[in-house]
Amino acid sequence: xxxxxxFTSMFQEHYEAVLRYAWRxxxxxxxxxxxxxxxxxxxxxxxxxxxxxxxxxxxxxxxxLTLNLIRRDNRRDAIADSLSEDLTRHGAEEDHxxxxxxxxxxxxxLNSLSDADRELVLLMSWEGLDLRQAAAVVGCSRATAAMRxxxxxxxxxxxxxEESQPITDRQPSLGRSVI
Amino acid sequence: xxxxxKQLKSLLQAHDPASHxxxxxxxxxxxxxxxxxxxxxxxxxxxxRWLRRHxxxxxxxxxxxxxxxVVLPIIMQPSDGGPLVLGPAKALAFAxxxxxxxxxxxxxxxxxxxxxxxxAAHGLNxxxxxxxxxxSLVGTMLSVSSPGKVTILHQDGREIKxxxxxxxxxxxxxxxxxNMWCQAGVSIPLNLRGPVVxxxxxxxxxxxxxxVAGDPTARGxxxxxxxxxxxxxxxxxxxxxxxxxxxxxxYEAPPEPSSRDLHGWNYNEHVLQPVxxxxxxxxxxAFGGHYKNSVSLVVAPxxxxxxx
Numbered sequence: 001x002x003x004x005x006x007f008t009s010m011f012q013e014h015y016e017a018v019l020r021y022a023w024r025x026x027x028x029x030x031x032x033x034x035x036x037x038x039x040x041x042x043x044x045x046x047x048x049x050x051x052x053x054x055x056x057x058x059x060x061x062x063x064x065l066t067l068n069l070i071r072r073d074n075r076r077d078a079i080a081d082s083l084s085e086d087l088t089r090h091g092a093e094e095d096h097x098x099x100x101x102x103x104x105x106x107x108x109x110l111n112s113l114s115d116a117d118r119e120l121v122l123l124m125s126w127e128g129l130d131l132r133q134a135a136a137v138v139g140c141s142r143a144t145a146a147m148r149x150x151x152x153x154x155x156x157x158x159x160x161x162e163e164s165q166p167i168t169d170r171q172p173s174l175g176r177s178v179i
Numbered sequence: 180x181x182x183x184x185k186q187l188k189s190l191l192q193a194h195d196p197a198s199h200x201x202x203x204x205x206x207x208x209x210x211x212x213x214x215x216x217x218x219x220x221x222x223x224x225x226x227x228r229w230l231r232r233h234x235x236x237x238x239x240x241x242x243x244x245x246x247x248x249v250v251l252p253i254i255m256q257p258s259d260g261g262p263l264v265l266g267p268a269k270a271l272a273f274a275x276x277x278x279x280x281x282x283x284x285x286x287x288x289x290x291x292x293x294x295x296x297x298x299a300a301h302g303l304n305x306x307x308x309x310x311x312x313x314x315s316l317v318g319t320m321l322s323v324s325s326p327g328k329v330t331i332l333h334q335d336g337r338e339i340k341x342x343x344x345x346x347x348x349x350x351x352x353x354x355x356x357x358n359m360w361c362q363a364g365v366s367i368p369l370n371l372r373g374p375v376v377x378x379x380x381x382x383x384x385x386x387x388x389x390x391v392a393g394d395p396t397a398r399g400x401x402x403x404x405x406x407x408x409x410x411x412x413x414x415x416x417x418x419x420x421x422x423x424x425x426x427x428x429x430y431e432a433p434p435e436p437s438s439r440d441l442h443g444w445n446y447n448e449h450v451l452q453p454v455x456x457x458x459x460x461x462x463x464x465a466f467g468g469h470y471k472n473s474v475s476l477v478v479a480p481x482x483x484x485x486x487x
Contacts, residue, residue, distance in 0.1 A: 008215070011207075012211075020197035036210040040213075121184075125191035157183055
């Protein structure tokens with residue numbers, strides 16, 4: 001198979017996943033640009049893209065591009081806004097107060113993580129990567145990623161202990177920049 | 180993994196902001212074509228480079244054609260209307276939007292018969308013409324008109340009328356073609372009395388002449404993001420050489436301070452011979468050339484007071 005044909009096949013198979021990745025991090029306005037740029041880089045360096053499992057490589061590239069975009073525009077990423085909006089929209093309609101409190105606590109925990117720790121959790125949740133793949137995307141070893149997840153669990157436990165506290169007493173952490 | 184982390188993962192999965200996002204085949208096709216057609220790859224071993232060139236001559240892969248083979252039967256995407264549904268010939272996608280129907284091109288390389296078939300299936304008297312275009316215009320709508328009728332330009336659409344009837348064609352925005360007019364799609368009234376001619380841009384095949392050339396500084400074009408205004412011809416030539424862009428022609432700029440376009444300045448009547456253009460002239464603007472990586476320059480002995 002020629003490079004063009006195999007690249008085209010990879011593009012068609014993974015474009016949507018990369019588009020979604022970008023959509024979650026930078027929002028709808030820039031997602032398509034990030035996705036297209038990711039594949040542009042992939043075509044420029046196609047001999048370095050793992051042919052058997054290109055998706056983590058593509059996510060790494062998309063991650064670098066989104067971080068550059070966020071830094072360049074001096075803005076925050078879209079994760080906090082989109083989750084907060086989603087929580088408000090669905091939470092008020094469907095959930096009782098205890099569930100809402102649990103969600104807010106969990107999302108507060110997510111927001112309190114460092115960039116790399118949070119990305120690790122998101123990659124495993126939204127992109128469905130396993131620990132080894134997620135570690136590769138954020139640029140650390142599997143052991144380091146496992147240690148970071150342990151740290152996340154500790155933080156989660158700490159925050160969820162406070163769950164009995166009334167929701168109205170908490171500060172809305174989701175609207176705050178996490179960058 | 181503890182229950183706390185599982186809970187967080189479940190929560191995130193349930194609140195995935197991109198769960199509804201589907202790739203638009205039109206955008207995919209244009210992006211793929213742009214990447215393969217316009218991106219320079221990192222040099223590899225000489226043998227491998229030769230192999231690639233060799234293959235390119237044997238198999239002129241048109242990315243659009245390949246991409247078009249994997250269209251989805253129903254293309255969901257965020258829009259005001261309903262879901263986009265493929266026409267029977269799978270060349271166009273339609274979405275009902277009140278009294279209108281949104282139309283998007285799925286296969287920009289389809290035979291015109293297939294467009295007619297898809298439009299006819301919705302009872303629409305539309306002649307869709309696809310013109311080879313430069314990268315920023317690929318997959319976009321470039322013109323709406325009707326033979327023998329007047330087309331009135333409005334901000335949100337085109338009104339096509341004669342002394343008896345009037346049809347409103349709405350435009351679907353969301354594209355950026357620099358200083359050119361282009362739109363992502365078109366919304367046609369269900370009771371269209373037509374006929375209407377719509378022109379869309381498609382990717383040019385290798386060596387094919389562009390019938391419609393875009394703004395050369397627009398996204399995806401040879402001079403993307405470059406500002407040439409008020410640079411000398413010598414400076415511009417250096418920039419063009421770096422980007423492997425050639426000069427197709429020179430035009431004389433209209434005299435200032437009169438408006439360059441409103442007074443009917445016809446550039447085709449003001450073509451300059453290259454030998455008559457000194458390197459010290461100022462470039463006022465650049466037009467896209469009719470072949471890949473070519474431009475036409477508008478020049479004058481004075482800098483422009485209205486750089487675009």
